[in-house]
Amino acid sequence: MSFFDDIPEPPQRPRPPKHVPPVWAGPPGDELPAVVSVGQFFHRSDRLVMAAKSVEVFSTGCLFEVVWAVRRSGETDSEWSLVTDQCFNRGGYRLDAERGRGALRFGVALPDGRKTTTSQVHPDMFEGSEAVAGPVLMMAGGGGGSANDDELFASSRFWLWPLPLGGDPKVVAQWDDLGMAEVSVLISGEQLAGAAPKVQKYWAAL
Template identity: 50%
Template sequence: MILRISRLRSLACHKPLHRRRVAVYGLNMSFFDDFPEPPAQPRQPQPIRPGWFGPPSDELPGIAHGGFVHKSARTVIVLKLVEVYSTGCVLDVVWSVLRGNESDQEWREIVEESYNHPRSSLDTRTGLQLGVAMADGRKAVAAVHGPSAFEDTDDFTGPVLTTLGGGGGSNNAEFVQFTGRYWLWPLPVEGDTTLVAQWDALGIPESSLVLPGADLAQALESVRKYWTE
């Protein structure tokens, strides 16, 4: 039996085919060149944010030191520092729980509780309760939204304590720790302000820390504007 093997010329010996570019939309014209430039829009003045809305976006804050709001063998609430702005201040709060003899399920429940997600600005009795007492007797409790959600703010003088974004945390088999940021408006430089915290589910009773007005006033002197006229 005779086997006939076809001699196939290797494709590699051929020169690559020349790919010709066809100008569909015109000579050397890109598809996107056909679209006109949008008309220039006039620059609109930006609305002025109320002071209670949050910290100014164009300031480098001054810093005041914090302290322990609550401290026990297994739970702490700490005010790490205060970012002082011209209109108010940001309270940087940390809470942490050290594991004891809890079962895995009990510890998971503590970790979940420590996330501290309040349901709304009107439901402040979930998780960490945080408030301030001003030197003149006025009080404010931390909320998710500002006062515009439920009242006229034209003549509003505060105080307002608002929950800001940017918090976070971590946990493992031995401890859990989370942080929260709160905007206090207006800046209480006249007299001392008391920061009050309570967390029933974690067994933390009502506890407090005094913020001296003199410390906030000193930090206010360090505030710097991003842009100078």
């Protein structure tokens, strides 16, 4: 008999309840989205290029992907550090609140006149409530970097809830500190509506 043969099996651990995030907080984790290509520039200059690449459509909302590149243009080290902070903060609440209107900002205007931004905070969000009144726009990841001290590259995805159907939503961007006034890209509502039925559930009957 081996030394280890009579060691008892460990007791079964209780299984924790499944955490289901509220629908406004992000895309469903069990869906394969349908992708709508956008391929439109917000802005192109010697200093800043920004473009909307695509939209991933889910049953409850959608993810917009935006990319941008920044070239250094005579900034001091401290000024370039601020640009870097804004670039990689991706229009989040912190820098928008601290720096004011000059910082990088993103929002969405819906066909029915409602609008939302990444810096808009709904009080019920802090409680994880399902009762948050939409629309909601949240950062949902991104990337970026720099190979030298003269250029920055970044990307971000933005979760919009609920899925806008019936009209063309606009993705709005502004970065006054880098010379980009408020500008928008129109997304085809027809394409979003056409993509919605193509969303696939992971665990559908095979």
